[in-house]
Amino acid sequence: MKLHPIDLPLGKKQNLQGTSKITFAVGVAFLFLTAVPLYYPLISYPLFLLSNLSRSSSPSSLSSSSSNVVEDSKNHITTKKCDIFTGEWVPNPSAPYYTNNTCWAIHNHQNCMKYGRPDTDFMKWRWKPDDCELPIFNPSQFLELVRGKSLAFVGDSVGRNQMQSLICLLSRVEYPVDVSTSTDELSRRWEYINYNFTIENIWSPYLVKAREADPNGPAGTGLFNLYLDEFDEAWTTKIDEFDYVIINGGHWFFRPSMFFENNQLVGCHYCLDKNVTDLGVYYSYRKAFRTAFRAINSLKNFKGITFLRTFAPSHFENGLWNEGGNCVRRRPFLSTETHLDGRDLELYMTQLEEFKGAEREGVQTGKQFRLLDTTEATLMRPDGHPSKYGHWPEENATLYNDCVHWCLPGPIDTWNDFLLEMLKMEKMGSFDWRLHLSDRKMKFK
Numbered sequence: 001m002k003l004h005p006i007d008l009p010l011g012k013k014q015n016l017q018g019t020s021k022i023t024f025a026v027g028v029a030f031l032f033l034t035a036v037p038l039y040y041p042l043i044s045y046p047l048f049l050l051s052n053l054s055r056s057s058s059p060s061s062l063s064s065s066s067s068n069v070v071e072d073s074k075n076h077i078t079t080k081k082c083d084i085f086t087g088e089w090v091p092n093p094s095a096p097y098y099t100n101n102t103c104w105a106i107h108n109h110q111n112c113m114k115y116g117r118p119d120t121d122f123m124k125w126r127w128k129p130d131d132c133e134l135p136i137f138n139p140s141q142f143l144e145l146v147r148g149k150s151l152a153f154v155g156d157s158v159g160r161n162q163m164q165s166l167i168c169l170l171s172r173v174e175y176p177v178d179v180s181t182s183t184d185e186l187s188r189r190w191e192y193i194n195y196n197f198t199i200e201n202i203w204s205p206y207l208v209k210a211r212e213a214d215p216n217g218p219a220g221t222g223l224f225n226l227y228l229d230e231f232d233e234a235w236t237t238k239i240d241e242f243d244y245v246i247i248n249g250g251h252w253f254f255r256p257s258m259f260f261e262n263n264q265l266v267g268c269h270y271c272l273d274k275n276v277t278d279l280g281v282y283y284s285y286r287k288a289f290r291t292a293f294r295a296i297n298s299l300k301n302f303k304g305i306t307f308l309r310t311f312a313p314s315h316f317e318n319g320l321w322n323e324g325g326n327c328v329r330r331r332p333f334l335s336t337e338t339h340l341d342g343r344d345l346e347l348y349m350t351q352l353e354e355f356k357g358a359e360r361e362g363v364q365t366g367k368q369f370r371l372l373d374t375t376e377a378t379l380m381r382p383d384g385h386p387s388k389y390g391h392w393p394e395e396n397a398t399l400y401n402d403c404v405h406w407c408l409p410g411p412i413d414t415w416n417d418f419l420l421e422m423l424k425m426e427k428m429g430s431f432d433w434r435l436h437l438s439d440r441k442m443k444f445k
């Protein structure tokens with residue numbers, strides 16, 4: 001069986017050459033964080049949601065970036081600050097809300113139950129923000145909110161993983177029909193007939209123009225030419241029609257790649273060509289997000305809201321992905337048991353910095369950007385990956401332990417809890433939680 005690129009999390013050369021660079025990056029990141037506390041957005045959280053829109057859109061809630069409307073038991077209106085993305089995983093015996101048998105949308109390689117994963121506890125957690133509650137996904141409410149609208153996932157297979165989670169969560173109310181115009185398995189379009197709601201995933205793992213220069217490449221995992229300052233028209237020509245666009249990108253940047261800017265070769269990553277400077281993964285990651293955001297800001301007809309779904313850490317332990325590394329934990333971390341560091345921190349910081357720049361420019365261009373900040377919650381779920389249960393055991397030679405994607409049902413169902421919560425805030429007009437990166441203090445424990 002041929003190794004399919006979407007199943008391959010990382011470029012093979014990552015480990016041979018990357019170690020010293022990554023160690024260095026970690027050091028730099030820590031220095032930076034110790035010296036300069038990082039500020040990033042405060043998300044306000046409306047407990048009172050859709051029950052009374054007239055009250056919630058009062059001028060005071062619109063003008064405050066950090067407060068939101070809460071109704072107490074005596075109908076007194078107060079404001080409450082809550083960052084929904086900082087919290088803990090707590091047991092939720094009622095989960096899951098769909099199974100591999102009720103939902104056909106689960107990609108084979110994330111259908112862990114099908115391939116014999118013996119435990120189910122990893123499905124039975126919910127995210128509890130420190131200062132408020134995050135409601136469990138309500139499919140009817142979601143579909144009402146998106147009636148007549150459209151949502152595009154732009155990015156890689158982890159983005160598709162979230163889309164399939166969303167389809168499964170919504171399946172208690174309605175299944176979509178496939179209205180794809182292409183036969184490309186990587187890009188599908190779905191229609192919810194009763195709600196006139198469209199979902200599409202658009203394959204663009206690098207977010208910028210990319211061409212596979214050599215299917216084998218120096219590591220047998222392909223060599224890609226990345227045009228870091230050029231738009232990937234696969235999505236930039238398509239998103240005008242969408243109300244919501246969720247962009248994501250991550251693990252593909254670790255593959256061997258040649259970097260072009262202004263059509264000139266400027267460097268590479270793991271290209272093993274001594275004449276070309278290895279500029280490292282953070283270089284292309286930053287440039288790619290910068291270009292993707294520039295594309296969005298340049299689209300005259302795009303009126304939608306752009307969500308950046310932040311980097312989702314992988315959890316290989318006891319070895320790298322191609323050296324027998326695996327993810328065998330059976331419960332989430334507490335916030336005190338882990339912290340964002342090293343490569344994950346660097347990628348996350350890069351995204352936040354580029355997001356901040358995009359948001360600033362968006363003020364001029366009239367574009368709206370939101371941070372779907374899944375990184376911390378996701379970091380705390382080493383137990384949610386397929387590991388060896390993304391395929392049959394005898395397919396051993398072609399598929400590694402997958403500690404990158406997520407079993408469904410599983411932890412990333414919570415990404416859609418976040419998404420619904422953010423859509424509710426949009427609906428209420430309490431979008432002045434709009435992410436000003438200076439509003440929220442990020443604590444790296």
Ligand SMILES: *[C@@H]1O[C@H](CO)[C@@H](O)[C@H](O)[C@H]1NC(C)=O
Pocket residue numbers: 051052053054055
């Ligand atoms: C919504 O708020 C308005 C103004 O406070 C009030 O008159 C109305 O009864 C409320 N409606 C509901 C459904 O609570």
Ligand SMILES: *[C@@H]1O[C@H](CO)[C@@H](O)[C@H](O)[C@H]1NC(C)=O
Pocket residue numbers: 100101111113114115
């Ligand atoms: C779902 O998982 C069960 C094992 O829990 C398996 O027997 C069944 O074949 C799976 N069904 C589908 C449709 O994947």
Ligand SMILES: *[C@@H]1O[C@H](CO)[C@@H](O)[C@H](O)[C@H]1NC(C)=O
Pocket residue numbers: 148149150196
């Ligand atoms: C469905 O939604 C689109 C906008 O996404 C709108 O243009 C169209 O008129 C809607 N169709 C129906 C039947 O409501």
Ligand SMILES: *[C@@H]1O[C@H](CO)[C@@H](O)[C@H](O)[C@H]1NC(C)=O
Pocket residue numbers: 273275
């Ligand atoms: C790399 O540089 C060396 C010396 O400058 C040259 O001989 C060689 O042809 C170059 N290789 C490539 C692939 O450009």
Ligand SMILES: CC(=O)N[C@H]1CO[C@H](CO)[C@@H](O)[C@@H]1O
Pocket residue numbers: 394395396397398
């Ligand atoms: C399908 C496949 O490649 N199976 C291989 C799994 O690993 C054993 C032992 O290395 C091989 O004998 C099988 O051929």
